[in-house]
Amino acid sequence: MNNFKFKRIPYQDRIAHKTLTERLILYGGFLVLIFLAAWFYVERASFMDLSFHLFLLIMDGLAIQNNRFVAVLTQLFPIAGIHLGLSLNSLMLLYSLAFPIVYLIVFFLLYELLKMRLLAIAFFLSQVFMVSDTFFWVQSELPQGLAVMFLFFGLLLKKGSNPIHQKFRNAMAMMLLIVLVFAHPLIVFPVVFLGIYFSFHKGTGSKLGLYSAAFFGMYVLKSLFVKTGYDSQAMGGLRNFKHHFPDYFSLDTQIDFVGWLVSDYYLLAIGFAVLIFHFIKSKNLMLLLFYLAFFLGYLFLINVSYAGSGAEKFYLENMYLPLGVMTLVPLVYFAADNQLFAKHFLIGVAVLFAIRLGAILSRSELYCDRVNYLRELIDRQHTSGLDKTVLSEGDVNMDLIMLSWASNYEIWLLSTMHGGPTHSLLIVNNPEEFIRARGDDNKEVFMSAWAKFNYDQLHPAYFRFENRTEAYRVLE
Template structure:
């Protein structure tokens, strides 16, 4: 394995190729800002930031603050809404790119730059347009934790300072999303088994390992008993032995295998090549560890999401940490063994192909924005500013998910210069009983009713002269 502080131009060149890929992803975040920022979580979070003038940290996922600072500060500076939306869309990729630049040029952790870029591309197509899964920020904080800690040790900083920084950053990473603990534990013990943390004493390795395991246990325990994560963890903790027998027939496994053949095949290629390199170097324990970790991660995904075979944008975000597990041998063993020109060509092809898959997925979300536009125009033709849309099966198919339409439609209407803004919500009969209102000054939001006084008048103008009109999707679109 190459030394993690290898400073030759060969390894730096590989990291720079990865940075170029991330620059393209950043440019894409500006080109496709509507596709990304008018889809479910992102507009919901942005709308609340603007109206409540504070960060919107959910489920104790504190690492997401870094992205939310961009629109929050922008709103306090009274920047135009278009600028806020562009800032928020770009903020995710700015964080990834900025981190990778630090990993490359300051900390010289070219391995982590490559792993982070593989994470952002290999299992990514639809999920590029769904920005707000906090696992991405957590993984990025994890890379920072490893890089800063190893850099401080390399520079002989005081042990107490190194330990404090490691605990703080590792806790931030793991607390940002439960899946981060799996990537953290794998990568940490991968380096230990490989003996590539030689500058850290055995005693410190034990301490840091206990810290990582302890943080992971606390996050797992907290997730079991709180909110959104508890429902997912229950699938694992309550699994019986008989349940394992059904995994091979699970729709999730079949969907995953299918997409590995048609979409994520580069992961398989890089995994096989990396394992071959380990075997060639007689790193049998490391090869076995990687295989077991990869299979274990896939098993956990199939247990947790056994029946889920659609929602590719969502499932890809769950697959993404697997790229770190699968590609660590390739980054640490295969690339250092290749001639520089061959490695550069290979990396360029890998990132180029994955960027092509992301571009191909854009049509689904561009069409989604077009559907929102069509609904808004139909509301305009019928003189509506507020609508409750029922029997919306056709709309559901085109919108992929429709719970965010109240704020998606407002943001789109504002971008198109409409005053007051138009808004609609898709509702079934059950929602109508709890959500319908005769009030003229209440917005039916994604999960709550928002009074007009709770909306930032600098950015939004709500129609307070009319009530919501309930109609079927067919009636609206005819």
């Protein structure tokens, strides 16, 4: 016993193994995100697209937009709640929770089953790295596609000697490849980026090249033969490259992005600088040019395409998320391999995560104020003795509303979620013209910006209409 000495494991070996502390940080971080999704479930579920999707889920059973089937993963939660007869309030909570729970499952598969530790940590950090407004605008298929992409590469990069397991992973990767093709048009950039990067970093070029080529080929075929009006309209922004040539650097989106780099996306700027320094110091010219080409090329694609569009920050932030992935993955692998950073790797992960949680919380005030303002509009409507009204955009605080197209879905949720009567309130540019264009038969219909639904079409458990005698009127 006297000869026994505790042998300290060198940090180079320690960082390659999972520890209790590491698990507490990573799983604890996801639990915090789940808690915040529950705490802010009203702000998330009643914000634009998610309120519209919940309406479609109740009406039709699915809300797949533009053939983006990746959304099925998160929609299964409210669908199950509808079949169980849960209240509207519970459906809103379930839908908000669905996103971090699905991402936690993806992390578990990467971290525990596939043993892809560093890829899992990069995915963990991607949940907050460039997230502030997109924590509240959650329904986009792009971050859902990014989650599938991480799992896709985890399956491809996993090494094992069992040929049956390898065939199973390859089959699963091919299935996820099809999901990725239909996830979001912009997913092609991070998929190709990681395919090339891991070919450099991991020395698995032949297999990754085969799957990357298959993805790109299927993506091109899908773009040519399975077009949607929304995606075609979005692609119209490419005309801006000709329209603004050569004045690309003074565009409003470029100026806004620089401001957001300072106020919000500072970790992206730091990560970008660290990688550039690393590539230069290691004299890896090929990786340097590759990273710069993808990062700056993608940034210019977004900023030039949306120049002058008036796109809100939450929408552009969603488009910027691949920049975070392109930076995070090489940054995590570099930090884990570097002697200076590896000693404090876990501390760095925890600090980065905590910093970005602060950014999410600081941004929450805007979305809490937005919900309170919508409730004030409901109270104003109630005070007027009305529950079916149309309001002019000029008479509301559009800095809080941001976009008004989903106002009636948002008002439906907020007025009905606790069992109260359903209110209908649309915010449009010209209320009088809006009502006149939809005719006189508006007494027993639920109207949206594009359609109207008879009361008898709507599920009575989630729509409680008391006024069936008055038509829509302008709220003064």
